[in-house]
Amino acid sequence: MSAGQPMEVDTLFGDYLLDKAFDEMRAPLGDVRPQYRALAETLAGLPADELQRRKQSADLSFLTQGITFTVYGRDEGTERIFPYDLLPRIVTAAEWERIEQGLIQRITALNHFLRDVYFDAKILNDKVVPRELVYSCKHYRRQMRGLQVPRNVYISVVGSDLLRLNTGEFVVLEDNLRVPSGVSYMLTNRRVMKRTFPQLFHSYGVRPIEHYPQLLLATLRSLAPEGRPEPNIVLLTPGVFNSAYFEHTYLARQMGIDLVEGRDLVTHDNIVYMRTTDGLKRVDVIYRRVDDDYSDPLIFRPDSTLGCGGLFNAYRAGNVTVTNAFGTGLADDKALYAYVPRIIKYYLNEDPILPNVETYLLTDDNQRQHVLANLDKLVVKAVGESGGYGMLIGPASTARQREDFARQIEANPRNYIAQPTLDFSRAPCLIGNHLEPRHVDLRPYILYGDKVNIVPGGLTRVALEKGSLVVNSSQGGGSKDTWVLEQ
Amino acid sequence: MLSRVADSLYWMSRYLERAENTVRQLDVTMSLMLDLGGASAESRWQRLMDSLGKKKGMEWNGDMEALAKNLVFDSLNPASVTYCLNGARENARQVREEISTEQWQRLNRLYHHMHSPHTHNQFQSNMNDALASVIDGIHLFKGVSDTTMIHGQGWQFIRLGRYLERAYATATLLEVYQPSLFSNQPKDDTGYQYLELVGLLRCCTSFEAYCQVYTADLSPDRILEFLLLNRDFPHAIRYTVDGMRDSIDAIQKGGGRRPPDELVAVLGRLNAMLEYTTIGEILASDPAGFLHTIREQCMRIHDYIYGNYVHYSIQSALAS
Numbered sequence: 013m014s015a016g017q018p019m020e021v022d023t024l025f026g027d028y029l030l031d032k033a034f035d036e037m038r039a040p041l042g043d044v045r046p047q048y049r050a051l052a053e054t055l056a057g058l059p060a061d062e063l064q065r066r067k068q069s070a071d072l073s074f075l076t077q078g079i080t081f082t083v084y085g086r087d088e089g090t091e092r093i094f095p096y097d098l099l100p101r102i103v104t105a106a107e108w109e110r111i112e113q114g115l116i117q118r119i120t121a122l123n124h125f126l127r128d129v130y131f132d133a134k135i136l137n138d139k140v141v142p143r144e145l146v147y148s149c150k151h152y153r154r155q156m157r158g159l160q161v162p163r164n165v166y167i168s169v170v171g172s173d174l175l176r177l178n179t180g181e182f183v184v185l186e187d188n189l190r191v192p193s194g195v196s197y198m199l200t201n202r203r204v205m206k207r208t209f210p211q212l213f214h215s216y217g218v219r220p221i222e223h224y225p226q227l228l229l230a231t232l233r234s235l236a237p238e239g240r241p242e243p244n245i246v247l248l249t250p251g252v253f254n255s256a257y258f259e260h261t262y263l264a265r266q267m268g269i270d271l272v273e274g275r276d277l278v279t280h281d282n283i284v285y286m287r288t289t290d291g292l293k294r295v296d297v298i299y300r301r302v303d304d305d306y307s308d309p310l311i312f313r314p315d316s317t318l319g320c321g322g323l324f325n326a327y328r329a330g331n332v333t334v335t336n337a338f339g340t341g342l343a344d345d346k347a348l349y350a351y352v353p354r355i356i357k358y359y360l361n362e363d364p365i366l367p368n369v370e371t372y373l374l375t376d377d378n379q380r381q382h383v384l385a386n387l388d389k390l391v392v393k394a395v396g397e398s399g400g401y402g403m404l405i406g407p408a409s410t411a412r413q414r415e416d417f418a419r420q421i422e423a424n425p426r427n428y429i430a431q432p433t434l435d436f437s438r439a440p441c442l443i444g445n446h447l448e449p450r451h452v453d454l455r456p457y458i459l460y461g462d463k464v465n466i467v468p469g470g471l472t473r474v475a476l477e478k479g480s481l482v483v484n485s486s487q488g489g490g491s492k493d494t495w496v497l498e499q
Numbered sequence: 500m501l502s503r504v505a506d507s508l509y510w511m512s513r514y515l516e517r518a519e520n521t522v523r524q525l526d527v528t529m530s531l532m533l534d535l536g537g538a539s540a541e542s543r544w545q546r547l548m549d550s551l552g553k554k555k556g557m558e559w560n561g562d563m564e565a566l567a568k569n570l571v572f573d574s575l576n577p578a579s580v581t582y583c584l585n586g587a588r589e590n591a592r593q594v595r596e597e598i599s600t601e602q603w604q605r606l607n608r609l610y611h612h613m614h615s616p617h618t619h620n621q622f623q624s625n626m627n628d629a630l631a632s633v634i635d636g637i638h639l640f641k642g643v644s645d646t647t648m649i650h651g652q653g654w655q656f657i658r659l660g661r662y663l664e665r666a667y668a669t670a671t672l673l674e675v676y677q678p679s680l681f682s683n684q685p686k687d688d689t690g691y692q693y694l695e696l697v698g699l700l701r702c703c704t705s706f707e708a709y710c711q712v713y714t715a716d717l718s719p720d721r722i723l724e725f726l727l728l729n730r731d732f733p734h735a736i737r738y739t740v741d742g743m744r745d746s747i748d749a750i751q752k753g754g755g756r757r758p759p760d761e762l763v764a765v766l767g768r769l770n771a772m773l774e775y776t777t778i779g780e781i782l783a784s785d786p787a788g789f790l791h792t793i794r795e796q797c798m799r800i801h802d803y804i805y806g807n808y809v810h811y812s813i814q815s816a817l818a819s
Contacts, residue, residue: 075611076604252593261595271596276503278813287502289652289808290754292816 151341
């Protein structure tokens with residue numbers, strides 16, 4: 013392919029190979045799916061180097077905007093741009109409607125579950141969820157027992173991870189109920205996309221997502237303590253060394269609220285204040301991007317300086333709202349995940365709209381034997397980890413890694429679950445100057461205040477390494493803009 | 500505004516001002532060396548170091564080019580331009596939500612510019628252009644700061660940092676130059692003395708402004724008068740002190756908290772010193788002592804700003 017020559021739609025794909033995974037853009041026989049046709053034609057009409065030029069201009073824009081994240085475990089504090097793929101992932105109106113309903117159902121049920129577990133524990137008494145699974149979860153917080161949270165909302169900001177299986181059906185891989193991140197990439201991807209393909213974007217009729225910060229602010233405001241009509245809302249960040257620091261600053265700026273660190277806060281008589289140039293100012297709502305463990309050294313980890321001593325007591329006294337609530341990690345424990353369909357049925361008396369991925373519990377002897385015998389075919393995950401850390405991908409693992417995991421599983425079966433290696437869907441990405449399929453997931457962002465709100469779309473994460481199944485940004489993943497169509 | 504944020508904005512601004520000052524003085528020193536007459540390279544370098552505040556690790560070693568390169572790029576030496584720009588960017592990064600996107604992008608671009616191999620190569624081949632590009636970057640940042648940021652408390656802390664740093668640096672510079680300015684050398688007509696005086700003015704970007712006020716007739720006492728007592732020129736110490744007073748007033752008006760008496764007093768005294776005195780009086784008494792007092796007062800202003808806005812005690816704040 014020589015530079016400057018228009019590519020035809022056929023040659024566009026070159027040696028783009030379809031396999032048994034669902035392809036977002038192409039039907040099994042290779043035809044372009046209807047919603048992708050206009051995109052394919054536009055791409056085919058562009059000179060080859062034009063795509064590269066647009067990609068470079070998009071990359072440069074991320075770099076000068078400082079849209080970077082920090083990678084742990086390698087060079088401490090290395091800043092990288094989050095790789096961005098130029099081609100949008102397109103979700104039809106019908107597909108989205110189902111996703112939206114499924115997520116609303118799921119989040120509503122999980123919130124009921126948290127309320128129940130921290131109050132009457134009916135679901136445990138009825139033996140729908142095993143008691144020991146809840147009380148052995150390291151994210152269970154006994155301090156939350158009987159603690160009334162505003163509007164009974166525990167999880168006001170959620171980012172669930174969805175995959176599409178080769179049947180074309182979306183399934184939930186995990187619910188991120190603690191401090192989900194990535195929403196700033198969703199927003200900045202859209203901005204860059206509108207600049208990169210303005211006409212195409214316009215002609216597609218894509219539903220807007222730009223109002224997310226406003227919705228988030230309204231959600232936070234709706235959770236303010238009683239009698240605080242003009243609440244002072246802040247975003248609590250662990251600080252500049254956190255990998256999601258860019259996002260914290262971005263959201264605070266978009267919402268027009270102060271970005272505070274633990275050292276900016278003091279508590280006195282169960283009231284939280286922040287230190288300002290005009291003296292101390294009372295804080296009413298804290299959108300917390302710090303994990304439970306690091307939030308209050310008097311209650312949780314005593315060696316942490318990221319939070320604020322006395323915060324939990326002020327929270328317990330009802331003088332400040334902290335969201336997400338403490339102890340929500342319980343409901344996204346990977347072992348409890350297996351029970352979510354039953355949790356939905358129990359509280360809502362409905363069948364789950366979005367199914368789960370099949371999950372083996374390793375505390376069960378039969379299931380554990382099966383998993384240990386089939387480690388090379390399965391994915392094993394540590395229940396309390398996220399971000400792609402603490403994971404074994406069977407088919408891509410070495411015998412030695414499998415032995416290691418088998419030993420760890422035998423030592424502490426509660427700490428692991430196993431799932432089949434999923435052939436989740438792939439979408440075309442611009443690799444060099446041609447298209448290649450890469451695995452993608454979808455993380456929609458759900459807000460829960462006076463009601464559940466989901467902006468149409470979310471972050472499509474891409475496993476940019478060929479054949480890789482790991483989409484986490486910390487593991488070399490990238491992202492795409494996600495277009496949910498008006499119709 | 501959050502005390503931590505005010506602190507970061509203040510330091511971001513001080514670091515940028517410091518970087519700009521260092522670049523400008525280096526540029527002037529290097530170009531003075533192009534002319535044959537006058538002082539040796541070593542004494543010029545020594546003077547540059549003295550007026551930058553006697554930084555460590557930059558002592559004369561005979562290799563002018565390597566020293567200049569270190570002064571610009573050695574990111575581990577607190578005296579270097581890169582160190583200051585890294586500091587400014589790091590502070591800006593910590594208050595990313597408080598500054599405008601334009602400000603951040605300007606500063607971020609300048610940061611990447613300093614770290615790009617292109618800039619290093621340019622420095623080898625054409626030092627003038629390389630230094631000018633850094634100054635340009637800083638000027639652009641100041642420009643977008645004034646046009647894209649709310650002129651609220653945050654902006655006032657940026658101004659405070661800028662003027663405090665500038666007042667201190669200018670006082671140091673004048674203190675270093677002052678003995679040679681008034682030594683009783685016979686006036687020469689070779690032009691080297693003239694070049695020295697132009698150099699001093701250019702260290703404060705004030706050659707053209709000086710000419711507008713006094714014509715190109717350069718004399719040491721007028722230069723000292725201009726850089727100390729002019730009320731309209733942004734690099735004159737009096738102007739910067741007025742600017743600090745305005746900012747403290749504006750911060751009070753924005754928040755309602757009264758600045759402490761000590762801060763008001765020290766600023767007022769400094770202002771009176773510069774307003775109700777003539778250059779003749781200063782020269783007749785103790786010009787070095789006068790400049791030294793200005794530096795001391797600047798340090799006290801910094802301490803009071805910290806004690807009042809940043810590191811105040813919780814007990815006192817709860818009581819009020």
